[in-house]
Amino acid sequence: MNKKKSNSKKAVMIGCGFVGSASVFALMQSGLFTEIALIDADKNKAEGEAMDISHGIPFASPMRIYVGDYDDVADATIVIISAGAGQKPGETRLDLVNKNVAIFKSIIPEIAKRDFGGILLVVANPVDILTQVAIKLSGLPEERVIGSGTVLDSARLRSKLGQHLSVDSRSVHAFIVGEHGDSEVVAWSSANVSGVPLSDMCEMRGHYNHKENTKEIADAVKNSAYEIINKKHATYYGIAMSVKRICEVIMRDEKSILPVSHMIHGVYEIDDVVLSTPVIVGVDGIESDIPINLSGEEALKLKESADALKNIIDTLEL
Numbered sequence: 001m002n003k004k005k006s007n008s009k010k011a012v013m014i015g016c017g018f019v020g021s022a023s024v025f026a027l028m029q030s031g032l033f034t035e036i037a038l039i040d041a042d043k044n045k046a047e048g049e050a051m052d053i054s055h056g057i058p059f060a061s062p063m064r065i066y067v068g069d070y071d072d073v074a075d076a077t078i079v080i081i082s083a084g085a086g087q088k089p090g091e092t093r094l095d096l097v098n099k100n101v102a103i104f105k106s107i108i109p110e111i112a113k114r115d116f117g118g119i120l121l122v123v124a125n126p127v128d129i130l131t132q133v134a135i136k137l138s139g140l141p142e143e144r145v146i147g148s149g150t151v152l153d154s155a156r157l158r159s160k161l162g163q164h165l166s167v168d169s170r171s172v173h174a175f176i177v178g179e180h181g182d183s184e185v186v187a188w189s190s191a192n193v194s195g196v197p198l199s200d201m202c203e204m205r206g207h208y209n210h211k212e213n214t215k216e217i218a219d220a221v222k223n224s225a226y227e228i229i230n231k232k233h234a235t236y237y238g239i240a241m242s243v244k245r246i247c248e249v250i251m252r253d254e255k256s257i258l259p260v261s262h263m264i265h266g267v268y269e270i271d272d273v274v275l276s277t278p279v280i281v282g283v284d285g286i287e288s289d290i291p292i293n294l295s296g297e298e299a300l301k302l303k304e305s306a307d308a309l310k311n312i313i314d315t316l317e318l
Protein backbone atom coordinates (compact mmCIF):
# COMPACT_ATOMS: atom_id res chain seq x y z
CA MET A 1 0.00 0.00 0.00
CA ASN A 2 1.25 3.48 -0.88
CA LYS A 3 4.46 1.89 -2.06
CA LYS A 4 5.80 2.86 -5.42
CA LYS A 5 8.99 3.91 -7.02
CA SER A 6 10.03 7.36 -5.82
CA ASN A 7 12.50 9.74 -7.40
CA SER A 8 15.46 8.50 -5.40
CA LYS A 9 16.89 11.92 -4.55
CA LYS A 10 13.99 14.32 -4.20
CA ALA A 11 12.77 16.08 -1.06
CA VAL A 12 9.76 18.33 -0.54
CA MET A 13 9.75 20.96 2.22
CA ILE A 14 6.30 22.12 3.30
CA GLY A 15 6.69 25.34 5.24
CA CYS A 16 9.50 27.74 4.38
CA GLY A 17 9.72 29.87 7.50
CA PHE A 18 12.77 29.99 9.75
CA VAL A 19 12.92 26.23 10.25
CA GLY A 20 12.02 25.18 6.70
CA SER A 21 14.44 27.55 5.01
CA ALA A 22 17.34 26.87 7.42
CA SER A 23 16.78 23.12 6.90
CA VAL A 24 16.78 23.48 3.10
CA PHE A 25 19.96 25.55 3.38
CA ALA A 26 21.60 22.71 5.36
CA LEU A 27 20.24 20.09 2.91
CA MET A 28 21.50 22.09 -0.08
CA GLN A 29 25.03 21.87 1.36
CA SER A 30 24.68 18.17 2.20
CA GLY A 31 24.59 16.88 -1.39
CA LEU A 32 21.94 14.33 -0.33
CA PHE A 33 19.31 15.45 -2.84
CA THR A 34 19.26 16.35 -6.53
CA GLU A 35 16.06 18.39 -6.11
CA ILE A 36 14.09 20.03 -3.32
CA ALA A 37 10.62 21.44 -3.97
CA LEU A 38 9.42 24.17 -1.61
CA ILE A 39 5.78 24.67 -0.69
CA ASP A 40 4.44 27.44 1.55
CA ALA A 41 1.03 29.06 2.01
CA ASP A 42 2.92 32.29 1.28
CA LYS A 43 4.14 31.54 -2.26
CA ASN A 44 6.30 34.67 -2.40
CA LYS A 45 8.16 33.51 0.68
CA ALA A 46 8.81 30.11 -0.94
CA GLU A 47 9.99 31.82 -4.15
CA GLY A 48 12.34 34.14 -2.26
CA GLU A 49 13.83 31.27 -0.26
CA ALA A 50 14.22 29.09 -3.39
CA MET A 51 16.09 31.90 -5.15
CA ASP A 52 18.28 32.82 -2.19
CA ILE A 53 19.26 29.25 -1.26
CA SER A 54 19.85 28.32 -4.95
CA HIS A 55 22.50 31.03 -5.16
CA GLY A 56 24.68 28.87 -2.90
CA ILE A 57 24.53 25.83 -5.21
CA PRO A 58 27.68 26.80 -7.22
CA PHE A 59 29.58 26.34 -3.93
CA ALA A 60 27.96 22.95 -3.16
CA SER A 61 26.77 20.22 -5.57
CA PRO A 62 24.52 20.52 -8.64
CA MET A 63 20.83 20.30 -7.73
CA ARG A 64 17.55 22.14 -8.20
CA ILE A 65 15.66 24.08 -5.55
CA TYR A 66 12.32 25.40 -6.78
CA VAL A 67 8.80 26.32 -5.76
CA GLY A 68 6.60 23.27 -6.17
CA ASP A 69 3.10 22.12 -5.38
CA TYR A 70 1.54 19.03 -3.84
CA ASP A 71 2.02 17.04 -7.04
CA ASP A 72 5.73 17.09 -6.18
CA VAL A 73 4.99 14.80 -3.25
CA ALA A 74 4.15 11.88 -5.58
CA ASP A 75 7.74 10.92 -6.45
CA ALA A 76 9.61 12.36 -3.44
CA THR A 77 11.75 10.23 -1.15
CA ILE A 78 11.26 12.45 1.89
CA VAL A 79 8.55 15.02 2.59
CA ILE A 80 9.35 17.32 5.50
CA ILE A 81 6.67 19.40 7.24
CA SER A 82 7.78 22.51 9.09
CA ALA A 83 4.61 24.49 8.34
CA GLY A 84 2.91 25.91 11.38
CA ALA A 85 3.03 28.59 13.99
CA GLY A 86 6.16 28.74 16.12
CA GLN A 87 6.31 29.39 19.88
CA LYS A 88 6.05 33.00 20.99
CA PRO A 89 7.97 34.07 24.09
CA GLY A 90 6.26 32.40 27.08
CA GLU A 91 4.35 29.83 24.98
CA THR A 92 4.99 26.10 25.42
CA ARG A 93 5.10 23.73 22.45
CA LEU A 94 1.82 22.22 23.61
CA ASP A 95 0.18 25.68 23.40
CA LEU A 96 0.51 25.34 19.62
CA VAL A 97 -1.68 22.22 19.39
CA ASN A 98 -4.93 23.62 18.03
CA LYS A 99 -3.37 26.05 15.53
CA ASN A 100 -1.03 23.46 14.08
CA VAL A 101 -3.45 20.52 14.08
CA ALA A 102 -5.74 22.72 11.94
CA ILE A 103 -2.84 23.35 9.53
CA PHE A 104 -2.08 19.61 9.41
CA LYS A 105 -5.72 18.91 8.58
CA SER A 106 -5.20 20.93 5.40
CA ILE A 107 -1.75 19.52 4.52
CA ILE A 108 -1.90 15.78 5.27
CA PRO A 109 -4.91 14.96 3.02
CA GLU A 110 -3.01 16.58 0.12
CA ILE A 111 -0.11 14.21 0.75
CA ALA A 112 -2.42 11.20 1.16
CA LYS A 113 -4.03 11.95 -2.23
CA ARG A 114 -0.64 11.65 -4.00
CA ASP A 115 -0.07 7.98 -3.13
CA PHE A 116 3.21 8.99 -1.50
CA GLY A 117 5.74 6.16 -1.24
CA GLY A 118 8.47 7.78 0.85
CA ILE A 119 9.14 8.94 4.40
CA LEU A 120 7.12 11.72 6.02
CA LEU A 121 9.25 13.73 8.45
CA VAL A 122 7.34 16.03 10.82
CA VAL A 123 9.21 18.94 12.38
CA ALA A 124 6.43 21.41 13.28
CA ASN A 125 5.47 21.54 16.97
CA PRO A 126 4.20 19.98 19.11
CA VAL A 127 6.09 17.42 17.06
CA ASP A 128 4.97 14.25 18.88
CA ILE A 129 1.28 15.14 18.71
CA LEU A 130 1.54 16.26 15.08
CA THR A 131 3.36 13.06 14.09
CA GLN A 132 0.53 11.06 15.64
CA VAL A 133 -1.98 13.26 13.79
CA ALA A 134 -0.04 12.71 10.54
CA ILE A 135 -0.09 8.92 11.00
CA LYS A 136 -3.84 8.99 11.58
CA LEU A 137 -4.75 11.36 8.74
CA SER A 138 -2.33 10.03 6.11
CA GLY A 139 -3.06 6.33 6.41
CA LEU A 140 0.66 5.75 5.76
CA PRO A 141 2.36 2.81 7.46
CA GLU A 142 3.48 3.94 10.93
CA GLU A 143 7.14 3.18 10.28
CA ARG A 144 7.18 5.74 7.44
CA VAL A 145 5.94 8.67 9.54
CA ILE A 146 8.68 10.08 11.76
CA GLY A 147 8.96 13.18 13.93
CA SER A 148 12.27 14.94 14.54
CA GLY A 149 11.47 14.31 18.21
CA THR A 150 14.30 14.62 20.69
CA VAL A 151 17.09 14.45 18.11
CA LEU A 152 17.62 18.17 18.71
CA ASP A 153 17.27 17.91 22.51
CA SER A 154 19.77 15.02 22.55
CA ALA A 155 22.18 17.11 20.44
CA ARG A 156 21.79 19.96 22.93
CA LEU A 157 22.53 17.51 25.76
CA ARG A 158 25.61 16.09 24.02
CA SER A 159 26.82 19.59 23.25
CA LYS A 160 26.44 20.67 26.91
CA LEU A 161 28.12 17.49 28.20
CA GLY A 162 30.93 17.90 25.69
CA GLN A 163 31.57 21.41 27.03
CA HIS A 164 31.27 20.30 30.65
CA LEU A 165 33.79 17.47 30.19
CA SER A 166 35.91 19.23 27.62
CA VAL A 167 35.56 16.33 25.16
CA ASP A 168 34.30 16.07 21.59
CA SER A 169 30.47 16.02 21.79
CA ARG A 170 30.47 13.32 19.08
CA SER A 171 32.06 10.96 21.64
CA VAL A 172 29.19 11.60 24.07
CA HIS A 173 26.39 9.03 23.81
CA ALA A 174 23.35 10.30 25.64
CA PHE A 175 19.65 10.42 24.85
CA ILE A 176 16.72 12.54 25.81
CA VAL A 177 13.55 10.47 25.57
CA GLY A 178 9.81 11.20 25.76
CA GLU A 179 8.11 14.38 24.63
CA HIS A 180 10.05 17.01 22.68
CA GLY A 181 8.96 19.50 25.31
CA ASP A 182 8.50 20.11 28.99
CA SER A 183 8.03 16.48 30.07
CA GLU A 184 11.20 15.23 28.31
CA VAL A 185 13.45 12.88 30.27
CA VAL A 186 17.25 12.61 30.27
CA ALA A 187 18.25 8.93 30.17
CA TRP A 188 21.21 9.47 32.49
CA SER A 189 21.55 5.77 33.34
CA SER A 190 22.56 4.87 29.80
CA ALA A 191 24.74 7.95 29.13
CA ASN A 192 28.40 7.26 28.43
CA VAL A 193 31.45 8.75 26.78
CA SER A 194 32.87 6.22 24.34
CA GLY A 195 31.77 3.38 26.60
CA VAL A 196 32.92 4.98 29.87
CA PRO A 197 29.93 5.49 32.21
CA LEU A 198 29.13 9.19 32.50
CA SER A 199 29.75 9.49 36.26
CA ASP A 200 33.20 7.85 35.89
CA MET A 201 34.04 10.22 33.03
CA CYS A 202 32.90 13.21 35.10
CA GLU A 203 35.25 12.20 37.92
CA MET A 204 38.12 11.67 35.45
CA ARG A 205 37.56 15.28 34.37
CA GLY A 206 37.38 16.64 37.94
CA HIS A 207 33.60 16.91 38.44
CA TYR A 208 32.23 15.26 41.59
CA ASN A 209 28.88 17.03 42.21
CA HIS A 210 26.87 14.64 40.04
CA LYS A 211 23.42 15.50 41.40
CA GLU A 212 23.89 19.26 41.11
CA ASN A 213 25.56 19.10 37.69
CA THR A 214 23.07 16.72 36.08
CA LYS A 215 20.15 18.86 37.26
CA GLU A 216 21.80 22.03 35.95
CA ILE A 217 22.53 20.43 32.55
CA ALA A 218 19.04 18.85 32.20
CA ASP A 219 17.38 22.20 33.05
CA ALA A 220 19.60 24.12 30.63
CA VAL A 221 18.77 21.69 27.82
CA LYS A 222 15.03 21.71 28.55
CA ASN A 223 14.94 25.49 28.73
CA SER A 224 17.25 26.24 25.83
CA ALA A 225 14.42 26.73 23.30
CA TYR A 226 12.72 29.21 25.67
CA GLU A 227 15.99 31.04 26.17
CA ILE A 228 16.74 31.25 22.44
CA ILE A 229 13.16 32.35 21.64
CA ASN A 230 13.39 35.09 24.29
CA LYS A 231 16.62 36.33 22.76
CA LYS A 232 16.00 35.91 18.97
CA HIS A 233 12.30 34.95 18.63
CA ALA A 234 12.84 31.56 16.95
CA THR A 235 15.19 28.56 16.89
CA TYR A 236 16.30 27.14 13.56
CA TYR A 237 19.98 26.27 13.10
CA GLY A 238 20.06 23.37 15.58
CA ILE A 239 16.86 21.88 14.17
CA ALA A 240 18.15 22.40 10.61
CA MET A 241 21.21 20.24 11.38
CA SER A 242 18.94 17.68 13.07
CA VAL A 243 16.76 17.52 9.93
CA LYS A 244 19.88 17.13 7.81
CA ARG A 245 21.11 14.28 10.02
CA ILE A 246 17.76 12.44 9.89
CA CYS A 247 17.64 12.81 6.09
CA GLU A 248 21.23 11.55 5.83
CA VAL A 249 20.37 8.42 7.83
CA ILE A 250 17.35 7.73 5.59
CA MET A 251 18.99 8.54 2.24
CA ARG A 252 22.08 6.45 3.00
CA ASP A 253 20.11 3.68 4.71
CA GLU A 254 22.57 4.09 7.60
CA LYS A 255 20.55 2.17 10.18
CA SER A 256 21.76 4.66 12.77
CA ILE A 257 20.10 4.84 16.15
CA LEU A 258 18.23 8.11 16.58
CA PRO A 259 15.72 9.30 19.19
CA VAL A 260 12.99 10.21 16.69
CA SER A 261 9.26 10.44 17.45
CA HIS A 262 7.48 7.28 16.38
CA MET A 263 4.47 5.22 17.32
CA ILE A 264 5.27 3.09 20.36
CA HIS A 265 3.54 -0.23 20.92
CA GLY A 266 4.28 -1.98 24.17
CA VAL A 267 7.82 -0.75 24.84
CA TYR A 268 8.52 0.68 28.33
CA GLU A 269 4.84 -0.16 29.09
CA ILE A 270 3.75 2.54 26.62
CA ASP A 271 1.13 1.81 24.00
CA ASP A 272 -0.29 3.74 21.05
CA VAL A 273 1.51 7.01 21.77
CA VAL A 274 4.03 8.79 19.58
CA LEU A 275 7.13 9.99 21.40
CA SER A 276 10.89 9.65 21.15
CA THR A 277 12.97 6.70 22.20
CA PRO A 278 16.03 5.40 20.34
CA VAL A 279 15.22 3.42 17.20
CA ILE A 280 17.09 2.09 14.19
CA VAL A 281 16.35 4.32 11.20
CA GLY A 282 16.96 3.42 7.57
CA VAL A 283 15.63 3.94 4.07
CA ASP A 284 12.24 2.44 4.97
CA GLY A 285 11.90 4.57 8.10
CA ILE A 286 11.71 3.08 11.59
CA GLU A 287 13.20 -0.43 11.67
CA SER A 288 13.03 -1.35 15.33
CA ASP A 289 13.00 0.00 18.86
CA ILE A 290 16.23 -0.23 20.80
CA PRO A 291 15.14 -0.28 24.44
CA ILE A 292 17.90 1.34 26.49
CA ASN A 293 18.46 0.87 30.21
CA LEU A 294 16.38 3.29 32.22
CA SER A 295 16.38 3.61 36.02
CA GLY A 296 13.04 3.11 37.79
CA GLU A 297 12.66 6.87 38.13
CA GLU A 298 13.48 7.53 34.46
CA ALA A 299 11.02 4.85 33.30
CA LEU A 300 8.34 6.38 35.51
CA LYS A 301 8.98 9.86 34.11
CA LEU A 302 8.86 8.47 30.56
CA LYS A 303 5.49 6.88 31.29
CA GLU A 304 4.28 10.23 32.70
CA SER A 305 5.48 11.96 29.52
CA ALA A 306 3.53 9.42 27.43
CA ASP A 307 0.42 9.91 29.58
CA ALA A 308 0.65 13.71 29.21
CA LEU A 309 0.77 13.34 25.41
CA LYS A 310 -2.02 10.77 25.36
CA ASN A 311 -4.30 13.09 27.36
CA ILE A 312 -3.88 15.75 24.68
CA ILE A 313 -4.33 13.32 21.78
CA ASP A 314 -7.58 12.13 23.35
CA THR A 315 -9.01 15.68 23.20
CA LEU A 316 -8.41 16.04 19.44
CA GLU A 317 -11.15 15.49 16.91
CA LEU A 318 -9.47 13.84 13.96
Ligand SMILES: NC(=O)c1ccc[n+]([C@@H]2O[C@H](COP(=O)([O-])OP(=O)(O)OC[C@H]3O[C@@H](n4cnc5c(N)ncnc54)[C@H](O)[C@@H]3O)[C@@H](O)[C@H]2O)c1
Nearest residue numbers: 015016017018019040041083084085086087123124125239
Ligand atom coordinates in the same frame (compact mmCIF):
# COMPACT_ATOMS: atom_id res chain seq x y z
N1 LIG B 1 10.91 19.96 16.11
C1 LIG B 1 11.77 20.87 16.53
O1 LIG B 1 12.77 20.53 17.19
C2 LIG B 1 11.50 22.31 16.19
C3 LIG B 1 12.48 23.30 16.41
C4 LIG B 1 12.17 24.61 16.09
C5 LIG B 1 10.90 24.95 15.61
N2 LIG B 1 9.99 23.96 15.42
C6 LIG B 1 8.64 24.22 14.93
O2 LIG B 1 8.65 24.37 13.52
C7 LIG B 1 7.50 25.14 13.13
C8 LIG B 1 7.92 26.27 12.20
O3 LIG B 1 8.68 27.21 12.91
P1 LIG B 1 9.25 28.50 12.15
O4 LIG B 1 10.08 29.22 13.15
O5 LIG B 1 9.82 28.12 10.84
O6 LIG B 1 7.88 29.31 11.92
P2 LIG B 1 7.62 30.42 10.78
O7 LIG B 1 6.41 31.16 11.23
O8 LIG B 1 8.87 31.17 10.49
O9 LIG B 1 7.28 29.54 9.50
C9 LIG B 1 6.11 28.81 9.35
C10 LIG B 1 5.80 28.79 7.85
O10 LIG B 1 4.70 27.89 7.66
C11 LIG B 1 3.92 28.47 6.61
N3 LIG B 1 2.58 27.89 6.64
C12 LIG B 1 1.59 28.12 7.55
N4 LIG B 1 0.50 27.38 7.22
C13 LIG B 1 0.80 26.69 6.10
C14 LIG B 1 0.11 25.76 5.30
N5 LIG B 1 -1.15 25.39 5.57
N6 LIG B 1 0.74 25.25 4.22
C15 LIG B 1 2.01 25.60 3.92
N7 LIG B 1 2.71 26.49 4.65
C16 LIG B 1 2.14 27.00 5.72
C17 LIG B 1 3.95 29.95 6.88
O11 LIG B 1 3.58 30.70 5.74
C18 LIG B 1 5.40 30.15 7.29
O12 LIG B 1 6.24 30.46 6.19
C19 LIG B 1 6.86 25.63 14.44
O13 LIG B 1 5.77 24.78 14.78
C20 LIG B 1 7.99 25.49 15.45
O14 LIG B 1 7.52 25.34 16.78
C21 LIG B 1 10.27 22.65 15.68
